Amino acid sequence: MKQALTVPKLKAMKNQGKPIAVVTAYDYPSAVLSEEAEVDMILVGDSLGNVVLGYETTVPVKLEDMIYHTRAVVRGAPGTMVVTDLPFATYRLGPEATLRNAARLMQEGGAHAVKMEGGAELADEIRLLTSAGIPVLGHLGLTPQSIHQIGGYKVQGKSEAEAEKLLSDARALEQAGAFGIVLELMTEELSAEISQAIGIPTIGIGAGRGCDGQVLVFHDLLRYGSGIREKKMVKSYANVGDTIREAIAQYVNEVKTRAFPEEKHSFTSQKAADPAQSEMGKLYGGERK
Numbered sequence: 001m002k003q004a005l006t007v008p009k010l011k012a013m014k015n016q017g018k019p020i021a022v023v024t025a026y027d028y029p030s031a032v033l034s035e036e037a038e039v040d041m042i043l044v045g046d047s048l049g050n051v052v053l054g055y056e057t058t059v060p061v062k063l064e065d066m067i068y069h070t071r072a073v074v075r076g077a078p079g080t081m082v083v084t085d086l087p088f089a090t091y092r093l094g095p096e097a098t099l100r101n102a103a104r105l106m107q108e109g110g111a112h113a114v115k116m117e118g119g120a121e122l123a124d125e126i127r128l129l130t131s132a133g134i135p136v137l138g139h140l141g142l143t144p145q146s147i148h149q150i151g152g153y154k155v156q157g158k159s160e161a162e163a164e165k166l167l168s169d170a171r172a173l174e175q176a177g178a179f180g181i182v183l184e185l186m187t188e189e190l191s192a193e194i195s196q197a198i199g200i201p202t203i204g205i206g207a208g209r210g211c212d213g214q215v216l217v218f219h220d221l222l223r224y225g226s227g228i229r230e231k232k233m234v235k236s237y238a239n240v241g242d243t244i245r246e247a248i249a250q251y252v253n254e255v256k257t258r259a260f261p262e263e264k265h266s267f268t269s270q271k272a273a274d275p276a277q278s279e280m281g282k283l284y285g286g287e288r289k
Contacts, residue, residue, distance in 0.1 A: 020212055026052050048066075084113075223238065
């Protein structure tokens with residue numbers, strides 16, 4: 001069976017110049033398909049609030065939601081590194097609460113690591129978690145849990161002051177012990193600068209070509225869903241949403257017109273059936289002898 005990446009192997013990929021392919025997935029079937037496609041890492045993002053649970057933001061997502069979905073992903077991809085988001089208001093609460101919540105994601109959910117949004121202000125909590133054996137993936141740039149404070153989905157790092165702050169934060173996360181950093185929705189120049197300035201992998205989403213890896217959401221890259229919006233930072237590789245919708249519509253039509261089920265989808269009693277076509281007949285390859 002495929003062996004999940006470890007933190008040292010992930011860092012080695014950066015040193016060797018091997019790009020890291022990450023998919024954000026939320027359930028068993030998407031995890032199975034992602035592992036079969038040989039992704040390097042699966043991120044169970046709190047974006048499941050938007051994509052799966054129908055919330056406007058990630059803020060309503062609870063720790064129990066993340067544990068539930070992580071368990072499903074781990075069952076579907078036992079040979080892939082799984083990293084799970086600590087959701088809104090489950091950290092920055094003091095060392096005891098942060099450690100307890102991160103430990104639950106690993107003990108109850110089965111995650112290999114946790115992800116936290118924020119910069120240098122998280123350094124102490126990252127040190128605490130890593131000293132307890134919990135690997136931490138950082139997240140800089142657009143941080144969706146802070147969307148109300150940021151004021152919307154805006155490209156980060158455009159000004160010199162913003163860029164300097166994000167570079168400083170990246171260095172602080174590395175020094176605190178983070179094994180990698182997600183860089184979301186920031187200028188390509190800045191993400192490349194950060195990637196070159198630190199020794200841990202960077203995983204980009206809307207951060208250009210200079211990162212050590214890339215991540216896309218399962219539903220975005222497949223256009224799986226209704227009303228998937230065009231996003232500059234996303235490339236879709238299929239359009240399964242339309243295929244699924246058309247298939248369901250065809251099913252509905254056939255039920256309404258009584259075209260489904262057909263005789264071949266139905267069962268008959270053994271007395272009324274031709275022995276060769278009965279269930280027992282099929283079992284024995286024709287008429288019973």
